[in-house]
Amino acid sequence: KQEVTQIPAALSVPEGENLVLNCSFTDSAIYNLQWFRQDPGKGLTSLLLIQSSQREQTSGRLNASLDKSSGRSTLYIAASQPGDSATYLCAVYNNNDMRFGAGTRLTVKP
């Protein structure tokens, strides 16, 4: 059974800092891995999707990496801003089944 873990559960940083969020999974048989952002009381917004054959994806200040062999992914956020404050969820997808981590709650202080 696929299990997804995100560390840390919560993170608080000053504005402008670069930061890394971690995601690990137990079964390397995945189609893809997605990183989502969730604002309080809202739905999920897809940030980046990494296909199983890819090693990384970039969008603006965000860079996500994938190492299937070790069951790890990281989300790198450069030059963090207060508007980045949210919960970040990673999810792995395979064969109609998407498994989520519990998320990292990020606070960026002005």
Next chain:
Amino acid sequence: NAGVTQTPKFQVLKTGQSMTLQCAQDMNHEYMSWYRQDPGMGLRLIHYSVGAGITDQGEVPNGYNVSRSTTEDFPLRLLSAAPSQTSVYFCASSWPRGSPQETQYFGPGTRLLVL
């Protein structure tokens, strides 16, 4: 496109009552799914559908029923609500089907409180 829409936004039920959570998408996506999100836990898959007339169970299906009569709609039914079903429910659709690029699109969620 409205994307994925869910109604109601918030609902309070008494134990034993039944209700239907509505979900609709206007993107012509074949795959739709329902998740629940509980505090401190990630989203967990309840049921999913790969097309009209086809549904299957996810990780936590007990206490829930689904049907898919059209591509657009995928309602979730609680037959006899229990306090353990207090949660936030998300509906999602995905595209392109069966591709490594398959991306999930989520609705805004329904907050359910069972007393």
